[in-house]
Amino acid sequence: MTAPEPTILATSGGHRAGTRTRLLFDALVHHAVDLSGVHGRRPRILYVGTATGDAEHVTARVAEAARVAGYDLTPLQLFPMPNVEDVEGTVLAHDVVWVMGGSVANLLAVWRVHGLDVIMRRAWQAGVVLAGVSAGSICWFEGGATDSFGPGLRPVTDGLGLLPYGNGVHYDSDVGRRPLIHRLVAEGVFRTAHCTDDGVGLVYRGTELVEAVAELPGKGAYVVRRADAGVVEERIEPRMLPAPRL
Template sequence: MAAEPPHRLALLGGGFSTDDDGLLDDWVLAQARGPRPKVCFVPTASGDAPAYVEQFRTAFGSRPDCEPSVLHLFRRELDDDALRSFLLVQDVVYVGGGNTANLLAVWRTHGVDRLLREAYGLGTLLCGISAGANCWAEGSHTDSFGPLTYLTDGLGLLPGSVCPHYDSEPGRRPSYRAAVAAGNLTAGWAVEDGAGALFTDGVLTEAVTRAPGAGVYRVEPDGSGGVREQGLPCRALTPSSSPPRR
């Protein structure tokens, strides 16, 4: 009997939509199975914004080290069987940023949440930035409803909660810490812009950074009404540490 593949997902604090160096995207591709992975961009959280899709196509379309594609759900072209077949052959599913609550609602309407669970179980690497990082956890810190708040109905593939933009958006850090301290969100992971975190079978296996000072944090209740925040060691990404961009 074949061994079950590892279940992997990555939280990104950057990538093609925010960075010029491509280091986080190179790191993602280096984690993918196979020499020329199929990479599907899912821009649901932005409403399939054309400009966002074009950014992805520009960044990945000329790369010889992957096979890029895009899954549109606001102008869906695939029936249920074709959608399942399409998603289950992907090596990487790369989810874009936007509105986390809307993303989850649309996925559930189309059954994409179930298909992504299936793909994850088969070894597909799931990853994303902002809403595309939030969606994998049990809960997340979000501005989906306007003010910063918490959302507790994520996909739950990653135990605990996630907070993106931990250093770059005013109010993120204290608001997330308060939600964890109050028990509104379970203990979790905070990712600063420029950093990334890889989880294998729900366990953190690597944290990386493309920007000096950017990091990944574990945030937990301290048992006395506050939180403990632990900065985690991050490997610095450099052009020589990742496959070259062509």
Template sequence: MITTVPRPPQIFAVSPTARPAGTPPGRRSALLDHAISLADVPKAKVCFVTTAVGDDPAAIASLYAVLAGADDAEASHLQLFPQPNVRDVRSFLLSRDLIWVSGGSVVNLLAVWRAHRLDEIMRECWEAGVVLGGGSAGSICWHVGGTTDSFSDDLDPVTDALAFLPYSNSVHHDATDQPRRVLFQRLVDDGTLPPGYATDDATGLHYVGTDLVEAVTAAPGADAYHVSPGVHRPLGARRIADRPI
């Protein structure tokens, strides 16, 4: 008799970064590699969710290209515009090993997910052991909230994310074009956001249950941080590498 050990709830929340010039099209990032490995199955069923970019066909196609020919993962996707592309969204998502959420507008993502009751389904998937993850909007959404440019080119707080994780989240923390680090610290200091975690580009946070167990990075010098009132503490992210071409 084979006994199946339930997988724990896991979230891998990342700050993606633009691929360097000359990178082959469709090459997988070290962060997505790491997310796939967390599923701990021979061939992970990966579902891409692109709500945050309005299910842009080009975005969906680019994600399929990333896993084309992969021997350790197979791609699928869930789109909600103009209607779901699968008949039973709940059963479909519960059958996946990894749900990977794209960047874009976290505010629009949250509104559309709630309209489709996807917030409830995502929690059920998480509790069932489906690995949840994603970058930027796909990172903030699992937390209490964070900072976003969903409303305008300026950064504003979002405080009504899904809160599977009882922390705030800042992505692209080392960006030089926006004052993300300063603003996130101020919002935590004044209580607008609870204490939480921030990630530089190419860096991810691995949670088991609601505990942060590790920060990893694919970029030299990049890190993750625990941010509480008056404190910005580096976590010393473990370096991971892209797979060889």
């Protein structure tokens, strides 16, 4: 089972603290599974933690969240070497790819060394839902604002470009991201940027933004464009997703 057309869910969320576990999947991860259309069996999630350096403690927490959610999870690790013989076959065998946050600059460099940039495009075209949080959102776009290079935010402009826009994540919780995204659009680095508050995701069919969704109330999504008077920011009210059953 695959999505009926190339599908991406780009988010600033998807995780929350549990009571019996350190991490649970929140509504945005569950929505990525819904977008895949899988039914009649346990969903297969490929977890990609490149942006954290494949940190084992993060992988363990995500695996526990998948167990609680009733999903089969496979970690794709690239440090110190790929943990599977057939990387492309592994990616294509899953319903959803979920990419963790961290350093998007390092993620992009490592993916390209291993050809995962090309593999992700093939998976997208084959109907595997590509999704993720923060760095796992920016990577699908032309680029965005990142703290990959240090505490000060800087642009990254060599994203995979599956989506022909800039991307702003954590738009409401990191005060430097909005002004940097506005400047990058004003300067023409990105013609348009699509941005999310924490707890919000953007759903794309092909390269078209079709819906904003949220797991937290009162949050927004935004489209930033160049205009004659400078930069215009349009707020999009997301649809609230149902709270996941545990």
